Amino acid sequence: MKNKEPGMSLIVKTITRFTVGLVLVYGIFITLQGHVSPGGGFAGGIIITLAFIQLMLAFGQDEVLRKLNQEKGLLLAGIGAILFLVIASRIFLKPQQHSFVAEKHFQLLSAGFLSLSEIAIALMVAAGLFVIFLTLVLLIEEEEKEKK
């Protein structure tokens, strides 16, 4: 019997409901802890994107596009990029004021602007990668429509 609802079977949907939040939180954790432990904005951003991709695989594209479409994705990527550029140029132009070296070691609020820049990178990578994914996937679907 063919499934009338978009997306995969009930089992996959239920599992996704449980895991997607965990994946998202783990991505945010990796991002925020980037300056004191392995990982960082890039890795965290990719994990955040994976949460959205998992949603899309399980529930179909409409569910996800309501939450985050290409327009919003581009906007977020642009904001992330601008933020990163602003933070980077602030540090580079006045290096004496913003030391990279942590005052307090192994704590969340250390290393000055470095942790802020990780957040900006995560925003840029997550949104940018998701837009790339959407562009590739949606283009294929359009081609399939043309064939029919």
Place this chain on the structure above:
Amino acid sequence: MSILLYFTIVPLGTAFLVTLLRKKKGISDLLAVLSSLYLFGLSLATAGLTKSHGVMIYKVGGWFPTIGITLVVDGLSAFLLVAINLVAFLVLIYAISYMERYTDKWKFHALFMFMLAGLNGVIISGDLFNLYVFLEIASISAYALVAFGVKPQNLEAAFKYTIMGAVASIFILLGIALLYSYTSTLNMADVAYCLSDKAKNPLLVFIWVLFLAGFGLKAALVPFHAWLPDAHSSAPSPVSAMLSGVVIKTIGIYALMRIFFNVLGVSINLLSVLMASGILSMVVGAFLAIAQNDIKRMLAYSSISQVGYIIFALGVGTPLAILGGLFHLFNHAVFKSLLFLDAGAIEYSTGERNMDKLGGLNNKLPVTGYTSLMAAMSISGIPPLAGFWSKLIIIVAAVEAGYIGYAIVAVLISIVTLVYYLKFQSFVFFGKLDAVYNKIQEVPLAMKTALVILAVICVMGGLMLTGTFRPFLEGASNVILSGTGYKQAVLGAIR
């Protein structure tokens, strides 16, 4: 010298802002033109500062060099920065009207600004790995810009360009990796310093070959030239103008000059290889250009030929030859971008690029006609236009250095250049106007402005050899002539 940082911050910021504000019509034009105007002003200011300060260094993040990253600007960098930002500014003015034919203009501006950031970054970087990173930023944006029209031939050309560019990048990266393993440092001045202490090693020859192949591919020297005619002729005209005018010179010739002359140090063998490949490019490019019917393909082959002149001049290696080579580099940036913009203007008005189907356009398109006449005469070396002086210096220098055979070839190729540009002029602008083209109109004001300014620079370019501007040119050639003296200059400026 935090002024140097703005060369990459401003174009990157513009690119991101354009992405954010893409819905507002016309804002991407305004942002791109303003920021390129700012960059042009900044490059002129930098050129003035290098005259008084000599070498300028910026330590990124305040870290001490050889651990941290440095940005270095000397006479050669300032010279290239002026050329790049001048051409970019005029091309963006031209693009205001020209790019109306394409959808998603903001994508063009965003990619263009990324390319500009990459090009400026290559020039100001004082560190081998950053040079590679910026080179990749510039190349990848260039691949995307070549495919901008998304017609099958554009995509094919972009694919070819991507593959060849990636091969070149791998050669360069492997060269940098081997050099790093040999000297344990990436700072260019420090690499030169370490190499001067070490004995000769066959590994260095291998690194030379890798860099020659990599940068030769990027600069389209003749055995590596096959991608250039496709890529440069399929891109939208403003992009072709940037690619032919500036990109091959920055990521090809500039990087080659910097690494071979200032870091690794030159030998007689290397100079003769450069000379031979320069002559080969000159001859092959010119003869392939004669056979073309498509205007932009002809211009692209002509670029190969003119790059041959520059590389040949570097290979001769006397002070006069290097001065001539750099002067020709600047002139070529101006007149080749003008010619590509003219080709774009012809296409804009008539929708046709095939020379056989055009004719008599001088009455209908006077501005395009006369500006392209100036550029064509300048590139073929008709006195008193700029191209004549640079070619004259190169040929005189070759004769003085005793390479009379090569000098004769250079003169003959100059005549061949005149032949194919006269063919271009007579087929397109003279003769009888086809009835189909009775209703065509001259291009819009923005395009005309860019064409006229570039044509004026073409005519007045010879003045660069006179009193006021000569220090600018000599400052650039002195950097190359100082050879590995670059390391003393940079390390001296750090302390």
